[in-house]
Amino acid sequence: MSELQVAPPPIRKQAYSSRTRWLTNLGLLLVILFFALPFLWIVAAAFDNDAGKFVPWPNEPTLDNFRYLFDERDVAHALRNSLLVSISAMTIATVLASLAGFALSRLRFRYKIYAVYAVLLLYAIPIAATMVAIYDLADRLDLIDTFYGLILAQTAMILPFLIWLMKGFFDGLPRYLDEAAAIDGRSTWRAWWDILMPLSKTGLAITAGFAFTAAWSEVLLVIIMITQQDKATLPLQFFFAAEGRGNAEVTAALGVLYLAPVVLLFLFLRRWMVRSLISSTRGL
């Protein structure tokens, strides 16, 4: 018993040499700077009236660039269009990817392996190669300059990767869970809804995040399918602004608007991911 009364020694941490730590930190800093500098430049320039070639921070921070975008260029309209298209594509693609991912992960059917390969092949095909075909198809189906045409095309484009992603998440859930639900009296699809869906929340969130980001930043399909100014989405406006080599500060402000949702989404997802990862590993 006497041993219990002795105070334990403080926990000792593994000591690295300070030189190693210095070098590591320096290396990390360089990497961060390399990737973060363009981003910082855009943010700084967006709030400046007269950005030079290199802007540490604006002398007189201003919202003039944004005001110009909203008042003169009607960027709110493009923002609304972009959100509409991206959120629609995200929702449809996530639901479809979850269903298809479940089918490829769990159901037994003939030639399933070929279906899996086909999905992978579609993912590998570069979208630019099919540009002419997509335009032709969209034209025949009267889908040019329509949002649902664009949503359809973008959904189709991102779906293979998302299916692959969701299949991976479902593969990671042990099969005995759906078997237990079957024994308890559930049909395959109710078991998917009751058991697998709640457990793949993380996967769904990540899939949705990917879907939104992909649809949001997609430029090529927008250029092919949208010609009318009032149907233009943000990337199209941004594309023209960047192409015209117009006012750099205005372009930067547009860039900030374009970046903001993706950054917000990432910050939101990151917190969410950590939480659900902890609970799901504990539960399994």
Added chain:
Amino acid sequence: MAPVNLQHLWKSYDEKQGPIVRNLSLHIADGELISLLGPSGCGKTTTLRMIAGLEFPDAGEIFIGDQNVVPLAAKDRDIALVFQQYALYPHMTVRENLEYPLKIQKLTREEIDRRVNDAAKLLGLTGKMDRKPGELSGGEQQRVALGRAIVRRPKVFLMDEPLSNLDAILRVQMRSHLKALQRETGVTTVIVTHDQSEAMSMSDRIAVMNQGIIQQIGDPDHIYQHPANTFVAGFIGDPPMNLMPGERTGDGIVVDGSWRIHAPADLPPGPITVGARPENIRLSLTEREDWHPMTVYISEPQGSETIVNLRLGEEFIRVVTEPEIRPGPNETVWVNLERGALRLFDATTGQAI
């Protein structure tokens, strides 16, 4: 509650591998607890999964009561399965896990509460009802898995290695709980296990399986005393039965060159396999008349007994003896077979004679 009748079941996963279950027939009486015992890959789990409806037999019929359940999906068979990994729903609390099958059956709230609380009391889970499975110990998770089976009041309990994920002490405790629980509920139960002592201690009958075929079926005593072939003899018992190559001569059998064993007179001459349980071989540290000398390989003290390993050619035989007898390596000891303890097997087919 119902009897289960398996008739000529066949199952292959892969044509190259060949069938994993071969023409298996088994009648399980109403209220009986039967174990499917065998090494991994013997087809015992596949058989269980076919009864559950998780695998579809290539041929054969499965009757639960009077009903042929082969055309029925798992959800329509009214059976409960306890999985080796428990398969608790990780996002649900213990209470929700136990309620889940009952909600599917659309029972009334009062009935669900009554059954869940009864099961919780029976299994000692009352204080843990609001925990998630991840917050429970292995033994508690195992009890929740049992509870989820009990609340159903199914026709048949199926259990796939239910105790194998528990640590040794808990495993032995749960054995007796499981047996008592089955007696209390009286539900026909099929347990799959690779642990012969588990099967011995719990079962009304044991079906020993190997290579997709039931090698022997019977009550534990019968299987222990009268193994049908050398596989069963070598699988049952800890340590298992010693199997020694022998040669039939004029008035008996010769084992290990010079060990003469009395045997029935009506045996044909030629090679034969002699089986003897380790506890049926007597061991002496001093020479005795007509006892056979052997060399010790090593002694394993067990507290209540000692297992002495003796050299027999390239092989070993094991003898269980008193705890204080601990001969050292390479010592010579003398052995003798107890009367009536001899089991004989055909040297080529391995079948009991």
